[in-house]
Amino acid sequence: AGLELDALREALAGLAVRDWKLNAEKIVAGGLAATRVIVSVSDDTRERTFAELDALIGSSKLDNETKQNAARIVRRIAETEARLHNTSIENTPLHELGGLDTLIDVVGTVAGFKLLQVEEIFVSALPFGRGTVNARHGTLPLPAPAVAELARGVPIRAVDIEAELVTPTGAAILTTLARGFDPFPRMTL
16 A cells, blocks of 8 residues: 555564564465565464553553554454453453464554554455364354454455455454444545
């Protein structure tokens, strides 16, 4: 979308966490030129809790708007996991969602939108594939339970593809930041 990778790296450096890299490569997908952004982490120590992720965001050098939106998304993930595990937000195991890659994904998305001067986000119906996905909980049906919970009350559509088309992190970002879902808003491209 025109965002300079170095500008995004600089914004993410405000997190004051190490052991991550952000790279991009030009690819062709479905016959169309695209850019694939790759988040690599070497942080495999343990899963983090909501309080730990929230503290990393709160103590960062990110601007206040980025901090607030990133914290809202992380809280939404933790609240969803708490409901699914029938426990409190403080005692909720975030498993894969507590990893550094999730934090980089969330903060990077929020910071990227700010750098691109995105003022409003509208989302089409979320595409749900079919099949299963392997997670720390074991094999889970698609959509994953966290995705189904996060998508409550928003438009979804079935897609006859055996794949995870919406991840829990993606669902949390979209359902937290979207100003609206369907119909397509009037705009100038």
